[in-house]
Amino acid sequence: MAELTPAPRYEVLNVHSHRQLKVLGHQGYDFARGLRSADLVVSEFEPAASLYPLVFVREADGLYRPVALLKRFGRGCGSVGADGRWTPPYMPMYVPMALRYHPFALAARDGPSDLSVCIDTSSDLLSREQGAPLFDRDGQASAALTQVMAALAALNQLRLQTDNLCRALAHFGLFTPISGQLVDDEERQAYKVDEADLNRLADAELCVLRQHGWLRALYAHQVSLANVDLSAAPVAHRWPEAFA
Secondary structure (H helix, E strand, O other): OOOOOOOOOEEEOOHHHHOOOEEOOOOOOHHHOOOOEEEOOHHHHHHHOOOOOEEEEEOOOOOEEEEEEOOHHHOOOOOEOOOOOEOOOOOOOOOOHHHOOOOEEEEEEEEOOEEEEEEEOOOOOEEOOOOEEOEOOOOOEOHHHHHHHHHHHHHHHHHHHHHHHHHHHHHOOOEEEEEEEEOOOOOOEEEEEOHHHHHOOOHHHHHHHHHOOOHHHHHHHHHHHHHOOOOOOOOOOOOOHHHO
16 A cells, blocks of 8 residues: 655745755656545646546635546545556546646735745655756746746636636526535535536526636536446446347
């Protein structure tokens, strides 16, 4: 059995505390081994829909956000193999964007436009002896860190778009609890958007979703819900009698 990965310890990245740190290249996803879910942005719904159940959770501030369920409602169906590789049960492989930039992350301070780059100081990818430096001799962000910061900023823009989608869905009253289904150990309720409710929207409301290109994502979300219940026994395949 693989060892449990230590809980991340994120700190706001700054030259005074982290000037000597270097970051190693990607070496797998061991850091995500214990995760039950991963955040998604709206552009990920389609590529992720055939692999994971995509549901919504409600945060303490009342805002909903989408997540991909990596372990299906408590079942032992993880996404990280013993060798640290991302090994979902189906192909092709898709790794949520939220997990691609480890050990880096963005954290909002006073608002969505006031962001700080954070770093997981418990990560095995950090070193003082080898790897790409985070800062140059003048204390400025290195080329490697600059690339990471640009990628995180682009991801944050996608998250803001996703927040707008979730606000619209909540405003239209489209979130429905998935009966008896909880997302993680915090016992957060899972929510979905039903196609029948979409079809009952007024023309003006439907137009909002269509103009922003959100309908494709919502239909992908509904397709993904076929992955929710893995408890049913598989149906034995039988050829039609005409071909027997």
